Amino acid sequence: MGTAMNKATAAVKGERVAVICGVPFDIDNCPVRDVMDNIGGKWNSLMILSLADGPLRFSQLRRLIPDISQRMLTQTLRDLQRDGYLNRTVYPTQPPSVEYSLTDLGHSFLPVLKVFVDWSLENHDAIRKARTAFDAPA
Amino acid sequence: MGTAMNKATAAVKGERVAVICGVPFDIDNCPVRDVMDNIGGKWNSLMILSLADGPLRFSQLRRLIPDISQRMLTQTLRDLQRDGYLNRTVYPTQPPSVEYSLTDLGHSFLPVLKVFVDWSLENHDAIRKARTAFDAPA
DNA sequence: CTGCATCCCCGCCGATACTG
DNA sequence: CAGTATCGGCGGGGATGCAG
Numbered sequence: 311m312g313t314a315m316n317k318a319t320a321a322v323k324g325e326r327v328a329v330i331c332g333v334p335f336d337i338d339n340c341p342v343r344d345v346m347d348n349i350g351g352k353w354n355s356l357m358i359l360s361l362a363d364g365p366l367r368f369s370q371l372r373r374l375i376p377d378i379s380q381r382m383l384t385q386t387l388r389d390l391q392r393d394g395y396l397n398r399t400v401y402p403t404q405p406p407s408v409e410y411s412l413t414d415l416g417h418s419f420l421p422v423l424k425v426f427v428d429w430s431l432e433n434h435d436a437i438r439k440a441r442t443a444f445d446a447p448a
Numbered sequence: 449m450g451t452a453m454n455k456a457t458a459a460v461k462g463e464r465v466a467v468i469c470g471v472p473f474d475i476d477n478c479p480v481r482d483v484m485d486n487i488g489g490k491w492n493s494l495m496i497l498s499l500a501d502g503p504l505r506f507s508q509l510r511r512l513i514p515d516i517s518q519r520m521l522t523q524t525l526r527d528l529q530r531d532g533y534l535n536r537t538v539y540p541t542q543p544p545s546v547e548y549s550l551t552d553l554g555h556s557f558l559p560v561l562k563v564f565v566d567w568s569l570e571n572h573d574a575i576r577k578a579r580t581a582f583d584a585p586a
Numbered sequence: 587c588t589g590c591a592t593c594c595c596c597g598c599c600g601a602t603a604c605t606g
Numbered sequence: 607c608a609g610t611a612t613c614g615g616c617g618g619g620g621a622t623g624c625a626g
Contacts (some may be wrong), residue, residue, distance in 0.1 A: 330497045330512070340567050341572035342493060348575070350488035352619070355480060359468045368588055374468070379620060384589055394578025405587045406626085415574055422567045427480050429560045434479035436553055437486070440532025490599070506608055517600060544606090557620060576608040 337346065348393045351380055355423060358395060362420055365399075365411035395419065415426045491516055491524045493561060496533060496550065502560055503537075503549035533557065570585045 335342070353375070360366065360374055372383055387410055389394045390400045395416035399409045412420075480503070487493050491513070498504065498512055510521055525548055528534045533554035537547045550558075 330494065330500075335494065340494075341568040343490070344572060344575065345564070345568040346493065350484055352481070352606090355484065356468065356473065356478075362468075364581060379622095380589070382619065383592095384479050385619085392579055392582040393575050394582075400588095401530055408588060415571060415578070418571065419567065422607085425560050425563045426483070429557065430479040430483040433556065436484060437482065437531050440553070441530055444530040444532075510608095517602095518609070519601085519611095520599065523599090538608095541607090544609095547609060 324406075348389070348395070349419075351386065351389070353382055354390060355426075357386050357390060358416060358419065358423060359427075361396070361410060361412050361416070365409045368408050370411070371410065390416075486527070486533070487557075487561075489527070491520055491523065492528060493564075495524050495528060496554060496557065496561060497565075499534070499548060499550050499554070503547045506546050508549070528554075539549065 349358065356375060357371070360371060366374065368383070368387075371387075372378065372380070375383075378386075387396060387398070389411075391398050394413055397411045397413055399411070401407045401409065487496065494513060495509070498509060504512065506521070506525075509525075510516065510518070513521075516524075525534060529536050529548075532551055535549045535551055537549070539545045539547065549572070
């Protein structure tokens with residue numbers, strides 16, 4: 311869900327806005343899309359949920375989410391920190407330990423995520439059924 | 449956010465589950481991830497919102513969301529139909545017209561989306577500020 | 587322990603052209 | 607009007623190895 315755009319179209323169009331449900335959507339700088347980019351990644355929402363109950367260190371997160379690679383763990387954490395969801399605190403021990411915790415912004419997002427999680431759990435079966443029905447040979 | 453996995457790792461691992469916030473997350477078949485895949489695409493959520501007020505035809509959607517290509521419009525609509533969010537009704541006129549509308553599942557998702565949209569609008573500035581602060585040269 | 591660098595595959599998405 | 611087909615770029619994300 312990138313906001314990327316080549317220069318040609320960028321030069322032609324100017325601030326196209328779609329008004330949907332009374333909400334103006336700036337196609338080129340859409341808040342919804344922007345947030346979706348942040349938490350739509352493979353591990354991002356899981357990461358925020360993991361820190362809901364308190365700070366965790368890198369290796370703790372690694373153990374909590376068994377299937378993530380170091381690479382993606384590092385990258386996901388950096389992305390979320392960059393967008394203000396996470397704090398990163400380095401303790402100069404030997405060897406060093408790094409603790410991650412939710413910011414106020416991160417905490418404020420938890421209820422949103424909860425609504426999403428609840429709906430997903432409740433409707434996942436229906437979705438899977440719809441999918442297999444659709445894929446069934448006509 | 450694909451649930452894809454090569455056979456080697458699939459054979460090795462068996463039903464790893466991470467318990468986060470009291471909710472068990474089946475890493476390999478995670479409802480949250482599955483739903484996120486559905487509506488995390490570039491146009492998907494916008495499409496659902498567009499149909500919130502009532503059914504629309506293909507060309508109407510095209511006009512409503514000016515920057516989408518035919519290809520992505522078709523594909524997005526098919527994906528959402530496949531997962532049960534949308535109905536697709538063909539009227540055998542000349543030339544044919546096709547109408548898209550939300551299913552019950554699609555309607556039930558609107559409140560979830562609204563929570564998400566509201567939060568995004570409210571916190572977009574904070575996120576952008578966090579981002580530029582993070583990107584600022586140390 | 588925490589992280590970065592590299593290689594590489596694959597799927598999203600755009601642009602363009604063509605069909606009933 | 608409502609699609610389908612094809613090509614191609616770009617980025618997400620996994621595997622592996624190295625570093626402080």
